[in-house]
Amino acid sequence: MQALNFEAHGELDVLQFGEVPDPEVPDGWALLKVEACALNHLDIWVRRGWPGLKLDMPHIGGSDIAGTLATDAGNWNTGDAVVVDPGISTRQDAWTTRGEDSMSPGYRILGEHVRGGFAEFVAVPLENLHPRPTCLTAAEAAAPLLVGLTAYRMLVHRARLQTGERMLVIGSGGGVNSTAIQLGRHLGAEVHVVAGGSEKAQRAKELGAALVVDYKTDEAWHKPLFAATERRGYDVIIDNVGRATWKQSLRLAGIGGRIVTVGNTSGPLAETDVRFIFTRQLSVLGSTMGSHADFAAVLELLERGALKPIIHCELPLSEGRRGHEIIERGEMFGKVVLRPDY
Numbered sequence: 001m002q003a004l005n006f007e008a009h010g011e012l013d014v015l016q017f018g019e020v021p022d023p024e025v026p027d028g029w030a031l032l033k034v035e036a037c038a039l040n041h042l043d044i045w046v047r048r049g050w051p052g053l054k055l056d057m058p059h060i061g062g063s064d065i066a067g068t069l070a071t072d073a074g075n076w077n078t079g080d081a082v083v084v085d086p087g088i089s090t091r092q093d094a095w096t097t098r099g100e101d102s103m104s105p106g107y108r109i110l111g112e113h114v115r116g117g118f119a120e121f122v123a124v125p126l127e128n129l130h131p132r133p134t135c136l137t138a139a140e141a142a143a144p145l146l147v148g149l150t151a152y153r154m155l156v157h158r159a160r161l162q163t164g165e166r167m168l169v170i171g172s173g174g175g176v177n178s179t180a181i182q183l184g185r186h187l188g189a190e191v192h193v194v195a196g197g198s199e200k201a202q203r204a205k206e207l208g209a210a211l212v213v214d215y216k217t218d219e220a221w222h223k224p225l226f227a228a229t230e231r232r233g234y235d236v237i238i239d240n241v242g243r244a245t246w247k248q249s250l251r252l253a254g255i256g257g258r259i260v261t262v263g264n265t266s267g268p269l270a271e272t273d274v275r276f277i278f279t280r281q282l283s284v285l286g287s288t289m290g291s292h293a294d295f296a297a298v299l300e301l302l303e304r305g306a307l308k309p310i311i312h313c314e315l316p317l318s319e320g321r322r323g324h325e326i327i328e329r330g331e332m333f334g335k336v337v338l339r340p341d342y
């Protein structure tokens with residue numbers, strides 16, 4: 001089959017599009033014909049690699065999969081349209097028993113630890129299959145999966161965002177951030193956003209942001225935000241940018257505020273003035289992916305139209321390198337979706 005793959009970690013030039021062996025399908029798994037698979041920043045990290053990451057090469061990324069059953073499997077019939085929960089549970093333990101699947105050491109991510117969907121075919125566990133929401137195209141169904149799951153756990157279970165609270169999202173056009181803006185509004189929060197450029201600021205407003213500041217034109221962007229909260233600061237801050245924005249996030253958190261981090265797009269090492277944490281009694285919360293129940297909840301929101309997929313562009317799989325580049329350069333507002341060139 002054809003796949004976007006790499007045989008060694010590195011920059012964009014390690015990505016190749018070409019023939020690889022068809023996937024093996026273990027017992028309890030199904031073979032899917034991929035119709036659409038969206039990119040995440042995760043695909044950039046995995047392509048670059050990190051100490052301790054050991055993958056079977058060639059590796060195929062891609063966590064956000066919409067496709068059809070290539071053969072009958074379990075209770076599914078050939079041709080059934082499905083989406084795939086990107087979180088794979090490989091063991092039952094105390095975490096999975098209490099519904100915290102992504103905390104289990106046995107939790108794996110499709111496209112990270114396991115070959116993913118940037119290919120004509122992919123093998124996935126039967127238990128990860130869900131019917132595709134009927135109102136969505138394949139690209140629309142693929143786009144919000146991993147980021148929807150991440151945003152759901154981050155806001156609902158970790159931040160426990162409440163109606164009427166003020167939330168700040170640091171960054172606008174990324175998959176997680178554009179989803180967090182929507183979900184924050186859906187949960188009844190007043191959402192403020194830090195956006196890179198006037199076009200992205202406009203898009204964030206269209207998603208329901210009450211106030212947007214542009215970090216590219218105003219280095220002191222935290223000042224108008226602090227003023228807008230009557231100098232009280234925010235109840236919840238979503239910061240997956242890391243090094244470039246962490247100091248401002250600490251400054252902008254209000255008394256009893258919760259800062260949630262799921263990532264570090266600009267770098268992992270950031271200075272923390274701990275006085276902000278103890279004097280304002282802040283909580284710094286980490287979050288990763290979500291549970292299988294969270295995934296089902298996200299699909300329900302998509303089915304109801306409460307969460308809308310945001311697609312920056314669709315590209316043929318053979319142009320996947322361009323997709324990686326769009327994300328590396330931060331050009332996107334929403335998701336880049338790759339579609340196999342059948």
Ligand SMILES: NC(=O)c1ccc[n+]([C@@H]2O[C@H](COP(=O)([O-])OP(=O)(O)OC[C@H]3O[C@@H](n4cnc5c(N)ncnc54)[C@H](OP(=O)(O)O)[C@@H]3O)[C@@H](O)[C@H]2O)c1
Pocket residue numbers: 040041042045146147150170171172173174175176177178194195196197200215240241244245262263264265266287288289327330332
């Ligand atoms: N732990 C998990 O389960 C999990 C799940 C998903 C993602 N992540 C991580 O979370 C991060 C975001 O993922 P993604 O796929 O949404 O990435 P992405 O699509 O590449 O988004 C990057 C985001 O960072 C913002 N940004 C970059 N530099 C900024 C700056 N200097 N100031 C303010 N905002 C800035 C961008 O805002 P603009 O668009 O406004 O420029 C954009 O919203 C990545 O690091 C990813 O690895 C973790």
